[in-house]
Amino acid sequence: MGHVRKLFILAMLVNFIFHLSAQEALTAKQIQQRSIDATRVDGTEAISTLTIINEKGEMRIRKMATVTKLYDNGSLEKKLVRFIAPADVEGTGFLTFDHADSDDEKWMYLPALRKTRRIVSSENAKSFMGSEFSYADMSIPTVEDFAYRLLTDEIVGGEPCWSIEITPNDEDIEDEYGFSKKISYISTHDFVLRKAVYFDRYGEEEKVMEVKAVREIDPQKHTYRMMEIEMTNVQDNRRSILTIDQIQFNPSIPDDYFTTRYLAR
Template sequence: MWANVAHAQGGLSPQQVQQKAIEATRIAGMETESSMTIYSPSGDKRVRKMTIVSKLYENGSLEKKLIRFTEPADVKGTGFLSFDYLKKNDDKWIYMPALRKTRRIVSSENAKSFMGSEFSYADMSTPAVEDFNYKFLKDQNVGNHVCYVLEITPKNKTIANENGFSKKIAYIDKHIFIIRKATYYNLAGEKEKEMTVSAITEVDTKYHKYRFKEMTMINLKNKRKSVLNNNVIKFTPSISDSYFTTRTLEQGK
């Protein structure tokens, strides 16, 4: 049945929909002032502020990104640098000021928590499309937005372990190809996390590229919640290449 659904989806295959969803958020260059709010099950919260710079290279197949935490004092200066490739494993580094040392993050750590949040290191970059299998489910609405619904499964156990899920259900806006919602199933096949995008903005109006304004990840098991807000987004295609080095990462400014 599902093999014939591609015709009903405007001629696109499930993998092509996923590819278009990735392309819709690959922005030539950007500077962002952001915050990450981490909520405990009891409602207590911690707010972490950060700056993010990113730039595309190699005709869009590589995105370099530097995240620098600026507040509060216990995380100030902590930095995260990623080289996000579309066709191969990403390169990731984290700098911890207290240790005065940059550490490379290996693939086996991708499923671990990013800075104590419900987001993982894997969530900070784009997965290789070829690492997963895709299947259309029935279209659904997320709010007022009609969405493709994709069932995404890792092709093997290693990929599943590295990404921390056995299955992902993604809801992708049929009009602008932006992900609106995703449900993650853990390695035991249980529903574990749910991500929602409640606000987006068009950053590059010429090529119709978008970025989220607010994204929430809820852990359905432990009831923790993390909210990422991009409060200020500046389209900067000419951003300096000097940002994207481990030397800059270690400057902590």
């Protein structure tokens, strides 16, 4: 029995070393792609809270319902967000088609105007519903739009992370996303982003995004959702916190939900 136990421990050690070596061999770009894949869930339904805190500490709280679904073998994620409270934003809707290899498509429905408006790429860097999150933050950037460089590994919230410097490939992409550089901290354990630091067009630190909680949504595919994200603007001391209050795995969301017709209902 002692011999069998030693063989088992040796096999586990070899497997661990092989796994560790395979991860160490990954490039910064490959780590970024794995991070994106780790949060591509087949389908979800969720209720979330968006808390917007100004420089004086005053808060505005908004509730929203969100559904998501993957298409084309995971290369396309469709997402519908509908605000359900308070009354001044109730019925406002946001629809996005998040393409892995091409520009995303985004629409906003404004019930007061009874109008659906296409969000063009030049608006991506603008604030989403008055928060510190931008329209670009509501979807995943196209990997090929950026250059990647591995920096020194760091511990973030007790989690060992790769740190990756991400820079736009040209000025048009920089203008679209609203940052000249981003440092992302991605867990070496589950590939989920734990923190990101954004630098403005002048190279100054502007915003810090911290992921406070992560949950595995699909245990079979090991895909995750960030359950609480805090975005802080270090230049004007404004903060926004996005918290998922309830979520369930549902890959059978009706396709009709992800249309501009349904968005305007």
